[in-house]
Amino acid sequence: MTLYLNDITAPEPSPERLAADHAAIDALLDGGELQSALAEWDRQRREYATWAALAQLRFQQDTQDEAAKALRERADELGPVATGHEIAIKRRFLDSADRAGLEAAVTRQVVRLWEADVTTFDPSIAARLAEENKLTAAYTELTAAARLKIGGQEVNLSGLQPFAENLDRDTRREAAQAEWQFFQQNGEELDGIYDRLVKLRTSMARDLGYENFIELGYKRMRRTDYNSADVARYRDEILGTVVPLLSRLMERRRRSEGWETLYAWDEPLIDPKGNPAPLGDHDTLVAAGQEMFDRMDGRLGIFFKLMNEGGFLDLKTRPSKAPGGFCDVFPTVGMPVIFANFNGTYQDISVFTHEMGHALQCYESRNSGSFDTIWPTTEACEIHSMSLEMLSYPHMGLLVGDDAVERFQRMHLEAFLTLLVDCALGDHFQHEVYANPDATPAERHAMFRKLERRYMPWRNYGDIAYAEMGATWQRVLHYFLIPFYYIDYALACCCALQFWVAARHDPREALERYLALCARGGSASFLELLKSTALASPFEPGVLAGVVKEAEAMLG
Numbered sequence: 357m358t359l360y361l362n363d364i365t366a367p368e369p370s371p372e373r374l375a376a377d378h379a380a381i382d383a384l385l386d387g388g389e390l391q392s393a394l395a396e397w398d399r400q401r402r403e404y405a406t407w408a409a410l411a412q413l414r415f416q417q418d419t420q421d422e423a424a425k426a427l428r429e430r431a432d433e434l435g436p437v438a439t440g441h442e443i444a445i446k447r448r449f450l451d452s453a454d455r456a457g458l459e460a461a462v463t464r465q466v467v468r469l470w471e472a473d474v475t476t477f478d479p480s481i482a483a484r485l486a487e488e489n490k491l492t493a494a495y496t497e498l499t500a501a502a503r504l505k506i507g508g509q510e511v512n513l514s515g516l517q518p519f520a521e522n523l524d525r526d527t528r529r530e531a532a533q534a535e536w537q538f539f540q541q542n543g544e545e546l547d548g549i550y551d552r553l554v555k556l557r558t559s560m561a562r563d564l565g566y567e568n569f570i571e572l573g574y575k576r577m578r579r580t581d582y583n584s585a586d587v588a589r590y591r592d593e594i595l596g597t598v599v600p601l602l603s604r605l606m607e608r609r610r611r612s613e614g615w616e617t618l619y620a621w622d623e624p625l626i627d628p629k630g631n632p633a634p635l636g637d638h639d640t641l642v643a644a645g646q647e648m649f650d651r652m653d654g655r656l657g658i659f660f661k662l663m664n665e666g667g668f669l670d671l672k673t674r675p676s677k678a679p680g681g682f683c684d685v686f687p688t689v690g691m692p693v694i695f696a697n698f699n700g701t702y703q704d705i706s707v708f709t710h711e712m713g714h715a716l717q718c719y720e721s722r723n724s725g726s727f728d729t730i731w732p733t734t735e736a737c738e739i740h741s742m743s744l745e746m747l748s749y750p751h752m753g754l755l756v757g758d759d760a761v762e763r764f765q766r767m768h769l770e771a772f773l774t775l776l777v778d779c780a781l782g783d784h785f786q787h788e789v790y791a792n793p794d795a796t797p798a799e800r801h802a803m804f805r806k807l808e809r810r811y812m813p814w815r816n817y818g819d820i821a822y823a824e825m826g827a828t829w830q831r832v833l834h835y836f837l838i839p840f841y842y843i844d845y846a847l848a849c850c851c852a853l854q855f856w857v858a859a860r861h862d863p864r865e866a867l868e869r870y871l872a873l874c875a876r877g878g879s880a881s882f883l884e885l886l887k888s889t890a891l892a893s894p895f896e897p898g899v900l901a902g903v904v905k906e907a908e909a910m911l912g
């Protein structure tokens with residue numbers, strides 16, 4: 357029987373209900389019933405998470421719908437209350453004398469996650485967490501409401517992409533101007549939102565006993581087996597290997613086009629013949645996607661059919677839909693949903709295969725353990741998504757046409773290299789921002805531009821003064837919504853490139869190894885998952901350089 361998205365429901369919780377649920381767990385623990393307490397708590401968390409996921413999804417689907425907005429506001433208010441109960445329950449489990457028994461019951465990894473979680477919350481910061489939710493929602497609403505005029509049309513930020521990568525240089529420039537005009541007009545408001553977020557996060561960190569937000573940010577990301585020094589070394593590897601390669605590729609582009617200068621608005625046009633785009637619109641792409649997954653593996657085909665027929669794909673662009681793409685899960689039923697904004701460019705394909713990778717993973721691991729292991733930590737999650745982008749290369753003809761397959765792969769590979777650099781830059785920027793929380797917005801812009809010159813020495817904004825001043829970071833929702841997430845893409849990219857290299861030698865073996873990683877879900881930490889999948893750690897010196905060399909060989 358097909359399960360439909362519209363059939364999924366979960367009761368709306370109230371503060372009283374959450375308190376009663378908490379009391380029920382305490383009563384079970386008072387009676388020494390550890391297993392029953394864990395089982396009941398798992399059930400409660402799945403129900404709450406399903407309700408919260410539905411609330412967020414409805415808002416993202418239509419940011420102007422008053423009922424959806426009100427529901428999301430209630431969810432944002434309730435979030436910190438639920439977190440308060442959750443942390444208290446985790447503390448109680450952790451304080452239980454029988455540590456070995458707890459590890460045996462929930463796995464060592466889950467205990468480590470809880471140990472990180474309990475350091476991120478205290479009831480005294482609950483109101484500030486609710487305020488943080490409001491500020492991040494304000495960023496989403498503001499960017500979702502962008503209406504840009506170009507080519508006689510009115511588009512949102514996602515709809516601008518076909519113009520931004522247009523073959524015609526003037527059109528690309530016009531798209532860049534339209535985008536920057538929006539950011540300049542809203543610049544003060546965006547600076548204000550970010551400034552309040554930085555100060556709010558810093559004040560919570562200090563009250564929790566941290567020097568600044570950086571370490572708290574890592575704990576929030578549940579990073580249990582590496583720290584900011586490891587990440588800094590990885591950024592240096594990117595600086596040393598990827599930046600010089602991309603500089604050469606940019607220079608090659610400039611010369612082959614005969615341009616005196618390669619401007620920022622020329623960068624989105626990666627393929628000189630025009631970036632290969634999907635063969636058709638949404639329906640064509642979804643049908644081709646079905647064929648592609650059927651060919652890759654029967655298990656993938658069956659899963660995609662479930663997603664499509666059940667209404668778990670929301671990929672079309674609509675005027676008031678939130679920008680971006682994501683995958684979420686409804687833990688009561690174990691079904692994921694994917695969300696995107698198709699715009700007719702190659703990004704539709706990347707977003708589609710990317711989010712399907714996330715969806716596949718949480719579906720594969722839905723029965724593998726507890727609520728805590730549905731997903732691994734996010735850098736591991738991004739391996740599932742980014743690897744599927746690359747493992748689907750051999751079937752790309754279905755989506756872009758057989759004659760464009762090689763061009764698509766080259767373009768996609770170059771886009772991945774750019775992403776590595778962009779993530780290192782963004783991560784470095786955030787470390788500076790949170791190490792200097794009292795910096796003014798103008799100082800933050802200067803910090804960013806200085807780093808941008810180092811990580812993207814080719815970047816030239818021409819006469820777009822607002823971008824030249826250092827405002828490019830305002831376009832990245834991760835900096836506002838989930839601090840320190842951005843480097844996860846760069847860590848995962850190194851692993852996805854390893855799958856790509858392996859698949860060129862033995863596609864079947866690589867896919868089996870990939871699916872095994874998906875099924876392992878969040879049962880282990882990032883580095884443990886890599887080890888069990890025979891992937892080398894990006895933190896090991898030379899690993900990144902090895903895969904980048906393979907990419908360079910393909911790019912010529």
Ligand code: ZN
Binds near residue numbers: 710714737738741
């Ligand atoms: Zn992702």
